Amino acid sequence: xxxxxxxxxxxxxxxxxxxxxxxxxxxxxxxxxxxxxxxxxxxxxxxxxxxxxxxxxxxxxxxxxxxxxxxxxxxxxxxxxxxxxxxxxxxxxxxxxxxxxxxxxxxxxxxxxxxxxxxxxxxxxxxxxxxxxxxxxxxxxxxxxxxxxxxxxxxxxxxxxxxxxxxxxxxxxxxxxxxxxxxxxxxxxxxxxxxxxxxxxxxxxxxxxxxxxxxxxxxxxxxxxxxxxxxxxxxxxxxxxxxxxxxxxxxxxxxxxxxxxxxxxxxxxxxxxxxxxxxxxxxxxxxxxxxxxxxxxxxxxxxxxxxxxxxxxxxxxxxxxxxxxxxxxxxxxxxxxxxxxxxxxxxxxxxxxxxxxxxxxxxxxxxxxxxxxxxx
Amino acid sequence: xxxxxxxxxxxxxxxxxxxxxxxxxxxxxxxxxxxxxxxxxxxxxxxxxxxxxxxxxxxxxxxxxxxxxxxxxxxxxxxxxxxxxxxxxxxxxxxxxxxxxxxxxxxxxxxxxxxxxxxxxxxxxxxxxxxxxxxxxxxxxxxxxxxxxxxxxxxxxxxxxxxxxxxxxxxxxxxxxxxxxxxxxxxxxxxxxxxxxxxxxxxxxxxxxxxxxxxxxxxxxxxxxxxxxxxxxxxxxxxxxxxxxxxxxxxxxxxxxxxxxxxx
Numbered sequence: 001x002x003x004x005x006x007x008x009x010x011x012x013x014x015x016x017x018x019x020x021x022x023x024x025x026x027x028x029x030x031x032x033x034x035x036x037x038x039x040x041x042x043x044x045x046x047x048x049x050x051x052x053x054x055x056x057x058x059x060x061x062x063x064x065x066x067x068x069x070x071x072x073x074x075x076x077x078x079x080x081x082x083x084x085x086x087x088x089x090x091x092x093x094x095x096x097x098x099x100x101x102x103x104x105x106x107x108x109x110x111x112x113x114x115x116x117x118x119x120x121x122x123x124x125x126x127x128x129x130x131x132x133x134x135x136x137x138x139x140x141x142x143x144x145x146x147x148x149x150x151x152x153x154x155x156x157x158x159x160x161x162x163x164x165x166x167x168x169x170x171x172x173x174x175x176x177x178x179x180x181x182x183x184x185x186x187x188x189x190x191x192x193x194x195x196x197x198x199x200x201x202x203x204x205x206x207x208x209x210x211x212x213x214x215x216x217x218x219x220x221x222x223x224x225x226x227x228x229x230x231x232x233x234x235x236x237x238x239x240x241x242x243x244x245x246x247x248x249x250x251x252x253x254x255x256x257x258x259x260x261x262x263x264x265x266x267x268x269x270x271x272x273x274x275x276x277x278x279x280x281x282x283x284x285x286x287x288x289x290x291x292x293x294x295x296x297x298x299x300x301x302x303x304x305x306x307x308x309x310x311x312x313x314x315x316x317x318x319x320x321x322x323x324x325x326x327x328x329x330x331x332x333x334x335x336x337x338x339x340x341x342x343x344x345x346x347x348x349x350x351x352x353x354x355x356x357x358x359x360x361x362x363x364x365x366x367x368x369x370x371x372x373x374x375x376x
Numbered sequence: 377x378x379x380x381x382x383x384x385x386x387x388x389x390x391x392x393x394x395x396x397x398x399x400x401x402x403x404x405x406x407x408x409x410x411x412x413x414x415x416x417x418x419x420x421x422x423x424x425x426x427x428x429x430x431x432x433x434x435x436x437x438x439x440x441x442x443x444x445x446x447x448x449x450x451x452x453x454x455x456x457x458x459x460x461x462x463x464x465x466x467x468x469x470x471x472x473x474x475x476x477x478x479x480x481x482x483x484x485x486x487x488x489x490x491x492x493x494x495x496x497x498x499x500x501x502x503x504x505x506x507x508x509x510x511x512x513x514x515x516x517x518x519x520x521x522x523x524x525x526x527x528x529x530x531x532x533x534x535x536x537x538x539x540x541x542x543x544x545x546x547x548x549x550x551x552x553x554x555x556x557x558x559x560x561x562x563x564x565x566x567x568x569x570x571x572x573x574x575x576x577x578x579x580x581x582x583x584x585x586x587x588x589x590x591x592x593x594x595x596x597x598x599x600x601x602x603x604x605x606x607x608x609x610x611x612x613x614x615x616x617x618x619x620x621x622x623x624x625x626x627x628x629x630x631x632x633x634x635x636x637x638x639x640x
Contacts, residue, residue: 196495198485201474205482208471215469216539217454217483275473 022324023269023281026317027288030267034288038295046298056180057169059290061241063183064234065261066268066282067190071200071227073265076207076274077126079228080137082235083257084144085118090239090249091148094157097164104163112236118144119232123225141258148251158248168244179241183286186234191279199226207274256307263310264289267317289313382445384409384579385430385461385548390439392425399425400436401603407548407579412570414590414611415583417600418623423583426600427550430581431463432456443547460547462540466556468532472525476517477505479524480539508538513572529558530565537569541578549573550581555589567593587616599623 038046045051065082072079093111096102102110118140125136170178194200202223205213214220238257243249266272267288268281292313293306385407392400400422407413415423428434430441432450441448443459450456453463470479481501488497502520509515515534517527524532533554540549551570555563563586570593574580584590590597591611599606599622607622 192495196490196498198487198496201478201482201485201496204473204478205471208473209469211467212469212471213482215465275471 022321023278024284026269026320027267027281027284031284031288031291034291034295038298042295042298046295051294051298053177055287055290055294057177057245058294059286060177060179060183061238061245062257062261062264062286062289063283064186064237064241065231065257066264066286067186067279068227068231068234069261069265070190070268070270070277070279070282071193071203072231073262073270073272074194074203074207074274074277075224075227076210077133077224077227078137078262078272079119079122079231079235080134080258081118081122081141081144082231082238082261083254084141084148085115085232085235086239086242086257087249087251087253088118088144088148088151088239089114089236090243090253091152091157091251093164093240094160094243094249095151097161098157098159104161108164108167108240111240112233115236115239116229116233118235119229120225122232123228126228127221127224145251152251154250156248156250157243160243160247164240164244165247166244168241168246170244179245182237182241184283186237187279187283190282193230194277194279199223199230203227204275204277207271207276209275256310259307259310259314260289260293263313263317266321267313269321271321272318273322382442383407384444386442386445387426387430388440388442390426390429390436390441392422392429392434393437399603400429403439403600403603403605405430405598405605407581409547409579410574410577411595412574412580412582412593414594414597415581415600416585416587416590416597416619416623417606420602421600421623422603423600424552425603427463427552427581427583430456430548431461431550457543460543460545461550462543462546462548463550463552464533464536464540464554466553468536470524470532470536473523475502475522476509476520476524476527476531476535477502479535480505480508480542482539504542505535505538508542509534512541512576513538513569515569528565529562530569533558533562533566534569537573541573541576546578548579548581550583552583553585554582555584555586563589587619590619591616601625 065086069079069082089111092114093107096110097104097107122137122140125131125140126133129136131139166178167182168179172178172181175181176184194203202213202218202220205216205218206220206223210220235257239249239254242254246253264285265277265282266285268278268283268285270277270281289310292309296305296309297303383406385405387403387405390400390403390405391398403422403426405413405426415426417423425434429436432453432455435451441450443461448459450459456462471482474482477498478501481504486497486501486504487494488500489495506517506520509517513534515531515538517531524535527535537549537551540546554566554570558566567589570580570582582590582594594611596608597611597614597619598608599619601623606625609619609622
């Protein structure tokens with residue numbers, strides 16, 4: 001259990017001690033690497049207090065969702081609908097507050113509760129209708145996004161009450177920005193849930209061995225639903241924070257929430273195969289991701305590369321942790337040796353042939369290319 | 377045990393039919409406190425069905441179960457646990473990523489009040505787990521903070537047994553193929569664990585395919601064949617060859633009158 005780092009006992013091998021800190025060590029090393037990289041390329045614009053303020057506020061937006069996603073992934077689940085849940089709940093909040101004159105606190109509470117309801121629906125679809133989580137939440141992503149579009153059409157809701165804006169980008173004078181305080185509080189709550197409550201304990205048990213959990217009397221399906229409800233509520237909170245941060249919301253907001261949050265959580269050492277998770281690691285992952293996305297902006301790289309970067313982070317961290325978890329790495333020889341196995345050689349040849357086909361297709365197309373003005 | 381006092385468990389005339397298939401036919405079983413009863417038999421002989429009935433997972437079509445002479449009706453496995461009958465499954469039902477203590481208390485966590493909330497009492501669970509493992513099973517782990525998958529087969533077995541015996545009123549422990557996946561050293565350790573449980577006055581039922589283990593640990597052997605009790609022998613008075621013979625039905629003349637030979 002990576003959360004029990006404080007209780008290191010004597011009887012542990014060095015390898016086990018390392019494993020406990022891996023979820024923190026991984027992102028820390030990557031943060032350090034990123035800092036060195038940016039120090040070489042763009043020190044002046046990256047290392048500014050105002051820039052770190054931006055990074056912290058970006059990270060804060062993802063903290064509540066990362067906390068809940070840590071629990072979801074620990075149960076071997078996944079929720080790909082959180083971006084749409086955030087957009088939908090924020091739009092409903094926007095209408096309630098702006099068109100119907102609801103007080104800000106009612107709007108915020110409604111958004112969070114509706115998020116929880118969306119999570120409940122996700123959970124019931126997964127546990128009662130037995131739709132696999134991946135398919136179920138992707139489908140519900142379409143549903144929630146569609147509902148948001150139906151409600152808002154192309155309208156951008158903006159100029160919210162100052163309290164909602166404060167939630168998104170306000171600051172407590174002499175202290176941290178309000179969203180950062182909110183984000184960190186949810187992580188503290190998450191740490192408490194993970195280590196001190198049945199919900200956290202059962203999430204680990206369900207992800208580790210669902211049959212064992214069932215046999216020992218853990219209400220598996222009920223606790224799975226609870227976890228998705230928490231996820232939905234946190235997505236609703238993130239929707240409020242986003243609306244406040246931008247002081248505007250529209251149906252197409254938050255397109256990459258699910259990708260970013262999953263990237264942050266898995267880079268923080270939570271296993272997509274279930275049973276192993278770390279809230280502290282997720283905090284480190286969220287910070288790393290915010291710093292990385294900010295670095296892309298600082299380097300003036302196009303916005304659309306952000307999703308490429310998140311995808312690469314997910315693949316590389318999952319591959320890395322999977323490799324670390326392998327019990328027997330001794331007999332494998334070096335990296336190059338593994339790469340040169342007969343099986344890989346065959347795949348290599350296949351890759352080569354495919355590349356040649358694509359190359360020649362482009363060549364052919366270029367040779368027969370006509371006048372482009374005719375097409376227009 | 378005096379002849380007058382009833383056995384700890386007395387199953388009489390247990391028959392179980394699944395649709396048209398008869399899994400068990402008029403099977404008896406007696407288990408005394410402080411003894412290890414082995415149940416052996418070929419695949420499909422009805423061993424699993426019999427213990428599933430004893431542990432409340434299945435209900436018999438006909439037949440009665442008595443606990444200390446009192447008739448017992450169980451509608452679920454949790455009923456059985458309430459009456460002090462629990463089982464350790466072949467898969468052990470352990471969540472590998474949790475600590476030994478978390479596994480031992482999985483589904484029945486100890487809690488305390490914190491700001492009016494019910495929170496897990498991790499320290500007390502850890503102490504109780506360590507104490508139970510040490511005092512009742514003689515097992516000391518090198519650390520209570522490791523995840524369960526880093527433990528040896530015998531230690532994992534110990535945690536699964538500790539989970540069952542922790543409930544102070546446990547009277548009957550059923551073990552399904554406890555040594556099936558273990559090497560010789562871990563098997564020896566597991567047999568020791570079973571002995572420790574027996575010495576505390578519990579009745580233990582062991583289902584096993586390994587006759588070596590059965591002869592090493594049991595006091596009596598109940599041999600099942602084709603859904604019937606083929607025979608019941610005292611381990612001391614028997615040997616592998618004759619038990620094997622009764623199991624496969626090769627020596628029908630040795631089996632008792634109420635055994636499987638009746639319909640042959």
